[in-house]
Amino acid sequence: MYYAFHCQMKKMLGQLDGWLGKAADDAKARGFDPNVLVESRLAPDQFSFVRQVQAACDTAKLGSSRLTAKDAPSHPDTETTIEELRTRIRSVIAYLEGVSEADYAGAATRVITTPRWEGKVMSGADYFMEHALPNFFFHVTHAYALLRHNGVPVGKRDYLGAQTRREAGS
Amino acid sequence: MYYAFHCQMKKMLGQLDGWLGKAADDAKARGFDPNVLVESRLAPDQFSFVRQVQAACDTAKLGSSRLTAKDAPSHPDTETTIEELRTRIRSVIAYLEGVSEADYAGAATRVITTPRWEGKVMSGADYFMEHALPNFFFHVTHAYALLRHNGVPVGKRDYLGAQTRREAGS
Numbered sequence: 001m002y003y004a005f006h007c008q009m010k011k012m013l014g015q016l017d018g019w020l021g022k023a024a025d026d027a028k029a030r031g032f033d034p035n036v037l038v039e040s041r042l043a044p045d046q047f048s049f050v051r052q053v054q055a056a057c058d059t060a061k062l063g064s065s066r067l068t069a070k071d072a073p074s075h076p077d078t079e080t081t082i083e084e085l086r087t088r089i090r091s092v093i094a095y096l097e098g099v100s101e102a103d104y105a106g107a108a109t110r111v112i113t114t115p116r117w118e119g120k121v122m123s124g125a126d127y128f129m130e131h132a133l134p135n136f137f138f139h140v141t142h143a144y145a146l147l148r149h150n151g152v153p154v155g156k157r158d159y160l161g162a163q164t165r166r167e168a169g170s
Numbered sequence: 171m172y173y174a175f176h177c178q179m180k181k182m183l184g185q186l187d188g189w190l191g192k193a194a195d196d197a198k199a200r201g202f203d204p205n206v207l208v209e210s211r212l213a214p215d216q217f218s219f220v221r222q223v224q225a226a227c228d229t230a231k232l233g234s235s236r237l238t239a240k241d242a243p244s245h246p247d248t249e250t251t252i253e254e255l256r257t258r259i260r261s262v263i264a265y266l267e268g269v270s271e272a273d274y275a276g277a278a279t280r281v282i283t284t285p286r287w288e289g290k291v292m293s294g295a296d297y298f299m300e301h302a303l304p305n306f307f308f309h310v311t312h313a314y315a316l317l318r319h320n321g322v323p324v325g326k327r328d329y330l331g332a333q334t335r336r337e338a339g340s
Binding site for chain 1: 171174175178182212213216281283287289290291292293295296299300301303304305307308311312314315318319321326329330331333334335336337338
């Protein structure tokens with residue numbers, strides 16, 4: 001099931017990329033520089049938009065990399081424009097495309113740690129459920145909320161993306 | 171694994187209940203009625219705080235109810251105060267406590283539909299991954315973002331809650 005989540009995170013990054021496209025179009029239509037959105041915040045002591053997008057990218061990338069023990073590309077957090085953020089998102093999507101379901105074998109029992117945990121560890125299962133997944137949605141949703149707060153015309157369908165629905169009985 | 175998510179959603183609702191407690195305390199300390207937060211919004215055409223909390227409760231409750239085919243309690247969306255919202259959250263947590271791992275047997279292949287889907291259906295697996303889970307985090311995170319935007323002193327630890335960490339090698 002980790003791979004199903006992997007695919008869902010990849011899908012959500014694609015949605016995020018689309019919101020940034022809408023933000024750029026909307027800024028053009030309203031006659032302002034879209035890059036002013038990059039430093040927008042919901043609270044003065046909370047991450048700005050650029051940090052929310054970077055963190056969404058990192059939680060997806062590192063969530064996959066840590067559970068599969070596959071090296072991930074480095075991203076030095078230097079983005080200052082919407083276009084640079086879109087390039088970063090697409091770089092992470094490309095990385096995730098190179099990870100297969102088989103790479104997740106043994107993910108649940110893998111021992112995970114990060115420098116922030118001061119020597120402590122989590123199982124892959126706990127790390128994914130308690131840390132990577134909620135953090136991913138936290139940052140993706142904050143990016144969405146910031147755009148919505150600034151008048152960008154995104155809606156719930158842009159958030160969820162395509163749904164796998166079929167006719168009843170088929 | 172659906173049950174692991176069930177437990178994570180139940181945990182996140184407990185966190186949400188705690189944020190509302192902090193919001194009430196903060197309003198008291200700053201000398202305003204905490205219930206003004208109930209109608210706060212990030213955008214004029216987006217759900218207010220009360221709707222975000224109600225939707226977070228419903229996505230958790232209905233996500234569980236639909237995947238397990240167990241009846242869920244009805245909540246008529248009449249809350250107008252922080253305390254009433256906390257009561258609702260606790261009611262959903264109590265409902266989720268009555269659902270066991272065994273109740274999720276066959277969840278992935280269950281046929282799910284809602285009146286909004288105009289006769290179309292989703293598999294339990296697709297419904298959970300593409301609809302229930304992202305919607306749950308969407309509304310929980312918007313509730314958090316609205317409190318943060320209004321100066322309530324919640325932080326990332328309040329969002330994530332307790333993490334299952336252990337000493338390396340233990």
